[in-house]
Structure formats: structure tokens, C-alpha cells
Amino acid sequence: MDVLKRKLVFNETLNESNHSINSIENLSNEIFYEIFDYFDGGEIVKIFSKLNSRFEQLLHSSFILIKTHFYLFYYEEIMNKDHELEIFSNKLCSNLKILFINCSQNIIFFDAHRWEQLILHYYPQLEKFYLTYYDGINNNNxxxxxxxxxxxxxxxxxxxxKWIxxxxxNGIYNKYMIYPYKKTWYNYIDDNNIEYSTSTSLIFTHFLTSSYDEMIFEQIKRVLTITKIYHLSISKEHSIHLAIQLINVLRDLITLKIHSLPSDETTSFTFEEFCTIASFKSRSKIAKVxxxxxNDINDxxxxSLFCPRMKFLQVKRFNINIQLCLRTFLKDIYNNNDICSIRSLCFDVRTMDDEIIQNFDIMIRSEKLLFDYTIKHVYNKIYLQWK
Known part of the structure; x- marks a missing residue:
């Protein structure tokens, strides 16, 4: 409902009253429903839940739950005791469809079995479940x-x-989330065989520098006591050396998404890093990157050094000549058995026409870079596959 419509409904409701209103207590429930429509579920609970018994009844009415699209927020004072969640849930309607939970500092929220029993008993018709838990360091570090x-x-x-x-x-805290499955980049090609049991991802949203490395790995150590990680996403440019360490620690990774590699960084490795990289050939599970x-032809x-068993590589943007990059990479594949696992490339291109495809095709054939391959474009993407 837009603002103009809300104002009209609100004014009409007031005009229909046969007596003067000199107190908020005299307003009808319908007027409060219109007022509540301006707020989300969390704001309604925080603002109106402690005023008086009338508002408590309004908040727990099925009308308000529907009005707020079934958004429900449990804040800390409600959750001080374990049994309070069941008591609070018992007051809500059983046809709840969507449930949002935001919480922090209370580790009981990680009791998955308890959530299962709660949902099965109180919310048998629940379709979407969203849980966000902020795991921060306390005053004693x-x-x-x-x-x-x-x-x-x-x-x-x-x-x-399909709740993943x-x-x-994100900085000094870990954020744990459960929400309904969303289609991801690594499932666009083969979305008929999705393994939901291995969908857990780890996302870095802050810039990673060497000064934060120790804290980062302490946070990862904490994460691995709670869940295995199968997908790693780093949203900022990061060091090759840090990438090697992350892949070495996260032994169950099957996909890797990175922003870019620094073009001015030295690629000289320590003896320990060489040993780590060598071990990736036999134990790495990363198949999609x-x-x-x-930014650089050596990227x-x-x-391929730290993902030697990748079978699919996707690139969103080239900041250098794309044809030169493709030629160099395919020559490496042809001449280097260490990266022979890859069988599919995907490139985003800003403008797409048949001439671009033809140029790539001519280059591959004339230079004999690949045999038994297909090349096509779909939605401004070039897909190159070979056997």
C-alpha cells in the first residue's frame, strides 16, 4: 500500500467515527493496523510490545502476523531463558509461513535439533526460515x-x-546465516544435480591484509568447529599467499570465487608454500573457480597453481586483451599437464555478436589450441567446452 492510499484509508477511518477521539486508547484496532503497516515486524515488537495489555493482544493477533508478512524478531530480553522461545511460540498461529530470527551472543541458537522440534511442533506450515546469528568476541576476548x-x-x-x-x-565478528536456497554461479550450468548437503559457503566481505591474517585464521578455526565449508567467496582483492593459506586450511572446498589477484605482487614462494602448493594436486577438491x-596475463x-584440479573457470571482466589471455591460457593447457583437468571456460563480454565467436573459433582452429570443442554464447557469455 503506497503512502497516498494509506493516508486516504487512515482519514476515512477517522471520519467514520461518531464520537470525538481525545485519547490514543480510543482509536479503533483498524487504525492501529494502518499504523503498523508503516513498520516491519521487528519495529512493531520493539515499539509496541511493552505498552499495555491491549497492544500485547494486537501484536499476537493473526491479523498482525499476516499484516507484517509473518516477520518475527526475537530480541535478547525475550531469549534469556531456554524455555521462553517455546512459551512465546505457543502464542503464535500455527499457519506461520515465514520466520525471521536475529540474535547474538547466545550459543543455544546453534542447537539445530531444538529448531527442528520447535518448527515441527509450532510451525508445521513454515515455508521459509531465516536465522542470523552474530558471533562476536566478548569483553574477555x-x-x-x-x-x-x-x-x-x-x-x-x-x-x-532447502534451508542452507x-x-x-565481516571484520571482528562471524555472521552465521540460514536462508532458503538461492541459485548460485556454480550451479547455473548444471542445476539439476544440486547437492544441498554441501552448499555451506564462507564469505569474506572486508579487505584482507597481512596485519589481519592471524585474526582471520582464528575466526576460521572457530567456524570449522561449527560447520564444514564447501564454497569460499572473497569480495576484495587479496594476496596469492593468503589464498594458498585459506585453501590449505579449508580442506573441503569445492568452489572458489575471488575478486582479483594483485598484479604488482611478488609471486616468489617460500619452501613451505611450495610444499603446500604441491600437495594441492592430490588433495584439492576445488572443481569450479x-x-x-x-588484470594480468599470468593470473x-x-x-591454476592453487586450483590444479579445476574443471570450470568463469571470468566476469578482462582488464587486458581477452583474445591474448585466451590464447595464452589454452597454450598452457595444451603444454602443461598440471592443469589438464579443466574442460570448460566461461567469459562475460560486454557486447556480443557472431564475429566475436568466429574470431575465437578461427584462433583456436588455426593454432590448434583445442580439439573436439564447442563454443557458443548465451546471455552475453561465451561458453567454451572441450573433451
């Missing part, structure tokens, strides 16, 4: 202790509903 099993939120209960667990490292920006080579 300690996280709340987590003692539960790993991958609690990957049981059949969560997989059947994700982690975001996405890089947002290619392909560097990516």
Missing part, C-alpha cells in the same frame, strides 16, 4: 563456547526444505 557437533544444519530436515547454512566473516577481474597461471 573470548567467543561463546560451542560444544555441539559439526554440520548440525545439514541434516535431512534442513536439506529437504552460510558464514560471513570464478574470478571477477583478470590464469597463478589460479
Amino acid at each position: 573470548q567467543y561463546p563456547i560451542y560444544t555441539g557437533p559439526v554440520n548440525q544444519f545439514s541434516s535431512s530436515f534442513w536439506i529437504q526444505r 547454512f552460510h558464514v560471513q566473516i 570464478y574470478i571477477e577481474e583478470i 590464469f597461471h597463478n589460479i
Whole structure:
């Protein structure tokens, strides 16, 4: 409902009253429903929940739950005792469709079995579940202790509903999230065989520098006590050396998404890094890689070093000549057995026409870079596949 319509409805409701209104208590429920329509569920609870018994009844009415699209926020004072959640849930309607939970500092929210029982008992018709938990360090520089099993939120209960667990490292705190499955870059090609049990992702949203490395790995250590990570996404440019460390720690990765690699960074490795890189050939599980920006012709080579078993590579943007990059990379594939696993490339292009495809095709054939391959364009993307 837009603002003009809300004003008209509100004024009409007032005009229909047969007596003067000199107190907010004399306003009808319908007027309060219109007022509530300006706020989301969390704001309504915070503003009106402690005023008086009338507002408490309004907040727990099925009309208000529908009016706010079933958004429900439990804030900390409601959650001080374990049994309060069940008591509060018992007051709500059982046909709840969407549930939002925001919380922090209370590790009981990671009891997946408790959530399963709560949802099955109180919300059997729930279709979408959103849980956000902020795991921050307390005044004693300690996280709340987590003692539960790993991958609690990957049981059949969560997989059947396609409610996926994700982690975001954002500065000094870890943000844990559960929300309905969303189609991702690595499932666009083959979305008929999605493994929801291995959909947990770790996302870095802040710039990563060497001064934060120690804290980053402490946070990752914390994450791995809670869940395995299968997809890593880094939204900012980062060091090749840090990428090697991250992949070495996150042993279950099957996809990697990075923004870019620094073009001015030295690529000399320590003996320990050489040993780590060598081990990736036998134990790396990363099959799909996405890089947002290619800035240097050596980026392909560097990516292949720490993802030697990748089968699919997608590039969003080339900041250098795309045809030169493609030629160099395909020559490396042809001449280097270390990166022979890759079988598919995907490139975003700003303008797409048949001439671009023809130029690539002519280059590949004339220079014999590939045999038994297909090349096509779909939605401003070039897909190159070979056997």
C-alpha cells in the first residue's frame, strides 16, 4: 500500500467515527493496523510490545502476523531463558509461513535439533526460515563456547526444505546465516544435480591484509568447529599467499570465487608454500573457480597453481586483451599437464555478436589450441567446452 492510499484509508477511518477521539486508547484496532503497516515486524515488537495489555493482544493477533508478512524478531530480553522461545511460540498461529530470527551472543541458537522440534511442533506450515546469528568476541576476548557437533544444519530436515547454512566473516565478528536456497554461479550450468548437503559457503566481505591474517585464521578455526565449508567467496582483492593459506586450511572446498589477484605482487614462494602448493594436486577438491577481474596475463597461471584440479573457470571482466589471455591460457593447457583437468571456460563480454565467436573459433582452429570443442554464447557469455 503506497503512502497516498494509506493516508486516504487512515482519514476515512477517522471520519467514520461518531464520537470525538481525545485519547490514543480510543482509536479503533483498524487504525492501529494502518499504523503498523508503516513498520516491519521487528519495529512493531520493539515499539509496541511493552505498552499495555491491549497492544500485547494486537501484536499476537493473526491479523498482525499476516499484516507484517509473518516477520518475527526475537530480541535478547525475550531469549534469556531456554524455555521462553517455546512459551512465546505457543502464542503464535500455527499457519506461520515465514520466520525471521536475529540474535547474538547466545550459543543455544546453534542447537539445530531444538529448531527442528520447535518448527515441527509450532510451525508445521513454515515455508521459509531465516536465522542470523552474530558471533562476536566478548569483553574477555573470548567467543561463546560451542560444544555441539559439526554440520548440525545439514541434516535431512534442513536439506529437504532447502534451508542452507552460510558464514560471513565481516571484520571482528562471524555472521552465521540460514536462508532458503538461492541459485548460485556454480550451479547455473548444471542445476539439476544440486547437492544441498554441501552448499555451506564462507564469505569474506572486508579487505584482507597481512596485519589481519592471524585474526582471520582464528575466526576460521572457530567456524570449522561449527560447520564444514564447501564454497569460499572473497569480495576484495587479496594476496596469492593468503589464498594458498585459506585453501590449505579449508580442506573441503569445492568452489572458489575471488575478486582479483594483485598484479604488482611478488609471486616468489617460500619452501613451505611450495610444499603446500604441491600437495594441492592430490588433495584439492576445488572443481569450479570464478574470478571477477583478470588484470594480468599470468593470473590464469597463478589460479591454476592453487586450483590444479579445476574443471570450470568463469571470468566476469578482462582488464587486458581477452583474445591474448585466451590464447595464452589454452597454450598452457595444451603444454602443461598440471592443469589438464579443466574442460570448460566461461567469459562475460560486454557486447556480443557472431564475429566475436568466429574470431575465437578461427584462433583456436588455426593454432590448434583445442580439439573436439564447442563454443557458443548465451546471455552475453561465451561458453567454451572441450573433451
